[in-house]
Every structure is written in structure tokens, then in C-alpha cells.
Amino acid sequence: MAPELQSPSPEALAALLDWYVANDVDVAIEEEAVNRLVARAAEPMPEPTQRHAPVSFESAPRPHPQPTIATALSPEADALAAREAAASATTLDALKVVLSRFEGCALKTTAKSLVFASGNPAARVMLVGDPPGRDEDLQGEPFVGPAGPLLDRMLAAIGLTRAEVYMTNIVPWRPPGNRAPTPQETAACRPFLERQIELVDPDYLVCLGPMAAKELLPTSEGLLRMRGQWFPYDTGKRTIQAMATLHPAYLLLQPLQKRLVWRDLLTLKAAITAATV
Template structure:
């Protein structure tokens, strides 16, 4: 029976569980509890606002990079200036540390303005195996390290299944900044980051390159093939010094949604183990 009194407030444990559920769902901002129909609301007269003295005005925010306008239906293009700046910055880096610094200074990608961290890499830069995903998620953005959330924990177990750990591999992403709300990076954002991930692969110069997911595979292996058709096949990748073996497999995030597909990844892992240099076994 309703008494008209307010219900008891939720416990701290319940609130923490709710926040964790929101986090896993990709929610990273608050909205009003009551929906507002902006189309039905009557137009209100614009309020009269007193002029603000110039000395009280906040400093202007840096302008976002302007991307070139693309024809509807065509592949979006990036600005020539930004593309050239990315190419020069990446090519000038002679070491991985220098490449990280170049990315930290690079202002041509708008994602750096919304992300908390530059998520550059993790693992062993001298490893013979390099893994590349698409872009960081929330946990990766918070910690500045790739694959540390639920997908990363599954990736660790996948590697452990064939006797490998993070000390045996080098891990990076095509896009090193988290897109807002964990959305998919736009073609412009991926294109502007392309010189950096390719230079990163050149500097690591691994024996084996593993693309985690279809987005990374399409970017690095120059293919339009779907990931379920492409996965498990040995292809070639030119590091700039030599051709190395490359394979695409399913992304750990996909496996969290489709656990039955782990059987396919197990086959890919066994193929990877068989292809490894003897000293990494």
C-alpha cells in the first residue's frame, strides 16, 4: 500500500552496479530524466542579455581542424594540410619514443580534443608479434594503455592459451585516441592516423602482424573482405623493410557478444603458434 512517503534511497552497492552497467553499455554522459519535445515547445522570446565586458570573456578555444568537403556518397577526404602534416610527423620519427612524442604534439586529429589520453602501445617493443586493434575504449582512455578493459582481459586469456603474455607481444591501435561514446572512428579520423600506425609497425618490424577485427584488417591489409571470410588466412604486409606474415582474426569485443565464435579464434591462435619463431614458443 502506498503511503505517499519517499522510497528509501538506493544503496551504495546498487548505485555502483548501475554505474558499472552504464559504463559497459558505453554511456559516458548524463541526460535529463524527462524527455522534452523541442518541436512541440512554443518558441520563447530570446532573453535580453547584458553585454559582457571584453576582459571578462573566456579565452577562445582552439579551432578544430577543417576537413575537406566530400561529395555525397563518395569516400570522405581529409584536408591536404593535415594529411601532409601527419605524413611528415610520422616519417620523421626514428624511434618509437619519438613517434609517441610526435603523436602527442600532433593537432590534426579532432579526437585528441575529446579523449583523456593518448593510447600509444603496450607490451614488448622488441617482440616478434604485433597485434593491432581499431581504437581505444573507455578503460583504455582512462589508463592510457590499449586492451585493458573486458576485451583486453579476454585478449590476455587468448594469448595465455598458446603460452604467450603481454611481454611476448606488442599491442597498438589504428587510431590512438578514443572516439566519443566508443563510436566507430570516421574515415577521416582513420585516414589522418594512418601514417602513424604504419610507421609504428615499421619501427617494431615484427615477424608476425595480427589484425584484431575487420576494421584493422581493412586498414592494414588493404582488403574489403568481411572479417569472417578473411580471418585465419596468412597474407603479406610490407613493413617498409621486408614482407612479413599477417593474419586477421576476430576482435575480442566481438567474442564477448558472440562467444560461440571463439572456436574460430582458437583455430587462428593455433595457426599463430605454429608460425611463431622457435624462440617465442
Template sequence: MQTSDNARRELESLIEFYTESGVDCFIGEEAVDSFVLSEELLRQQQAMRSAAQSGAFSPPSSKGPADLGRPVASASFERPQPLAQGAGAQRQNPLTAPVAGGSFADAVMPDKEAVASAREAAREAKSLDELKDCLLRFNGCNLRLTAKNLVFADGNPNARVMLIGEAPGRDEDLQGKPFVGRSGQLLDKMLGAIGLDRSSVYIANVVPWRPPGNRTPTPQETEICKPFIRRQIELAQPDVLVFLGAASAKSLLDVQDGIRRLRGRWMTFEAGERSIECLATYHPAYLLRNPIEKRLSWRDFLSLRQKISTLGQI
């Protein structure tokens, strides 16, 4: 009996370890060579494009679920056009069709065409609600296939202060809101220390889907998502931007400096026709691992409070 209890506790500990590590789904028994898979997907995508241009395209035959070499969706962003006369239907663009989610057969190549389609989709959004709806329909980023929820934003969209992180974590993915885990709790305390809360700030991430296992987003994934966060900033029209961590600051300011050189100094972010004053500081998750750096973040937040005061906000 005791042996059974020990085995159960060991199994529970193993499951807890996997969960904390970000492993929240079953995977296959056999390893997959991603390099070979990528080459095969690229060849099939090129073949599909060539067939489409010559007018000889026909849908591929159905293959078994174990076949990982199925064609990927073409990363183009074009308006649905009528099919040949008598077809009685319209062809949907794979990057704007509603996302069913979960099937890797829907994966796309993260290429320049995917980035261009993201720019066009983001540019067409005229409000934050339209932008969120656009992201829900956007199929150009493969992170949507492993994430449980789109993590769009939290807080007050009319606030004068907008905070931007890099990407959601496990808790954020489950709740569909940014900064709700341990780092979010610390962020709330940091905001409260200067008289702010979630009703007086607007919070978002550069990448709105959680990367599997909380890994760092790839440069391609960040580039595909950047047009959406840029448009989100333009539509929210904050007076002050705060970049939480080096990743969000470097990707949106197009700089290579580390957070130690970026933090604490005011810079300018160009959002359409507006120039927005911005400040970079440490990410709350980094502060949880390095509490001694909280003193520097406190200086940054004091500087933020002083900046807001000059704008007549508090």
C-alpha cells in the first residue's frame, strides 16, 4: 500500500513538474526532424504556388494524421475572390479565415509574405475591437496553434500610460490577459507604489500568443506580430509608453542595446504621426529572479510618476 502511495506521489510530482515547465499537451512517441519537415513544407508550398499561377492547382489528396509533410497554407493576404462560374462558393484566404485551432496542417511558413499580410491586416483595423477581431482571424502566426487563448490586452484602453511586455506566459495563456501570474502581481504592486492600478494603465505584449513551453519568441514570430502591436499603440494613443524588459524595447525601438543601457532614460517612439515618450525598465519576471534590481526599477517608476505629473495625470 505504501509503495502504491509513493508511486502516486512520484507521478503527481512529475505531472506538476511538466505543467510548471509549460508541457500542457501530449506529443507523439517518435521524434520529428524539423529541418527535414521545413524543407518538405517549403517545397510543397512552392509547388502549390507554381500550380496556382499556372491555373493547374488541385487540392492535395487526403493523408493520414501521421504524415507531417502535408502542404502548408500559402502566406498571402488577398481578398476572397469568386471561384469559376458555377462553383457557387468563394475561396477563403488562409490567413484571414476563422481559426479552428489545434491542427498543424494549418501551419504557414513564417516568411516575408506572412509579415506583409500582417501589416496589411493591422493597417485596416480602425479600432481596438477591430484589431482584436483581426488577430482572432489571423492565421499567419503558428503560435496560435499551440496557445489556448489570444492575449490581447488588459486595463483601460483610454489610459495615458501603456505598458508593453514581450509575450504571455502560462497563466496569461489560460486567462487570456497579460501579466496575471506572479510577475503580474509584482507589476500591480509596482504600479500601486506610484498611485496607479490597472484601471489607469493599458497593458499588452508584442506577441499576443504564448510560445510553447514559455520559450523566447523567434525573430520571425516577433516580426509577424509587430505590425499588430504597433497598430495597437496607434489606436490606443497613450502619452507614455513603458517597455517591460529588453525584448519589447529592442523590437519596437529597433535598437540593440541591452536593458542595462536602455533602462532609466527617456526615448521617443514614433507611432504614425505622433511621437510618444517612452521608458524601458526591467521585466517583473526578471525582478523576481533578481530582487536586488528592484531598487533600479523603483527609480524608473519614480521617473514615470514625475513624467505623468508633468502631463497633469496625477
């Protein structure tokens, strides 16, 4: 008498399926091997059916080529588009809307938020910082990360508050991994920053950090050499005074350099005081 076959348990079936997956088995097989090449050769070929009348290439009309849509502009074209878009904005609110619709900077595709500005649009002092970081990207406002409280204390030391200054960044989107923006990225964003400065029209422009200083001030010197000095800056309406100093985030890593920034802040305070006398 032949032994009775028992159905495998669910655990055994699951183990078998796991083995199939581990060995890249994706089709079921029969008891005996089948040479499918021989099987297909033995099958009669179906008669071809003519579904359409033959077409003469001499008489057939040639289709017109479809226009190609460019998926990306050149850096020069992006910068030109940025200048035209920025010039079309007559207010800061309009500039923010135009900037939010601008697609010519690759940073927009990786950032979460547009970091436009904060503070008083009628301020006499405008701060332009290096690119926004993680916290700024999450909240959509400049200087809200760990360096923010230190910046507040820096301003308070010369009698200013956030509500009395206007703050922005050299680019409105956070570069991935907090890397430095490329020359193409800053070139695409620069017209919007220049238009922003023109619309605010401050009396004093302060660049916080080396990237902001390099982008806006007419000098090739390093930040430690150029900090604390006044440079002329043309807003498009008039020439104002511009200065560079160290970024608050740098001071968190190098606290001893606060003494240098304190001198720069005193220079700014003296200029403001002299202009109000």
C-alpha cells in the first residue's frame, strides 16, 4: 500500500516561497523540462493579415516636425529672465510673488520653503546674510536657527531690534546640505536681491558672512580684511554705505571673534547716530 501523502503545513509553504524569492524564481515549472525553442518552431506561423492598404512613400505626406520644448534654460537665459521678472515688481509683496513663480534657479527644486525676508520694509538698516539653513528652510524666515538669538543680542547691543531692521539672504532657497550656492545659482537670484534692496532703499547695508560680502561688495579681499569698512553701494536710486561683518553662525563656532563684530557694530551705530544729529 502506497504511503498517504500529507499536505505541507503553512509554515513549510511559507519557507518554500521564501526560498523561491531568495533564488529569484519567478515562474512555475512543470514536472518535465520543456524545450520551448523546439516547441515554438513546431507551431505553424500565422498567416499575415493585411489591415491597411499599402502606402506609397512617394505619395505619402510627410509629417511636420514637432517643436522641442526646452526643459532648462542656459545660465545666461536664466539671469536675463530673472532681471526681467525682478524689474516687473513694483512692491516687495509683488517681488515675493514673482520670485515664488521663478523657475530659473535649481535651488528651488530641493528647498522646502521660499525664504524671502523679515523685519521692517521701511528700515534704515538692511541685513543680507549667507544662504538660509535648515531652520530657515522649515520656517520660511531668515535668521530663525541657532544663530538667530545671537543676532538679536548683537542688534540689541547697539539699540536695535528685529522690528527695526530688514533681513534677507543672498539666495532665497536653502542649498542642499548647506553647501555654498554655485555661481549660476547666485547669478539667477541676484536680480531679485538687487531689486529687493532697491525697493527697501535702506541707508545702511550690512553683509553678514563671506558669501554675502563677496556677492554685494566691490572687493576681492577676504572677509577678515574687509570687515568693518564702508563701501559704496548703488541701490538703483542712490548710493548708500555698505559694510561686511562676521555671520552670527560663525561666532557660535568662534566666540573669540565677537570682539571684531562688536567693533563693526559700533561703527554702524556711530554712522546712524551721526546721520540723526
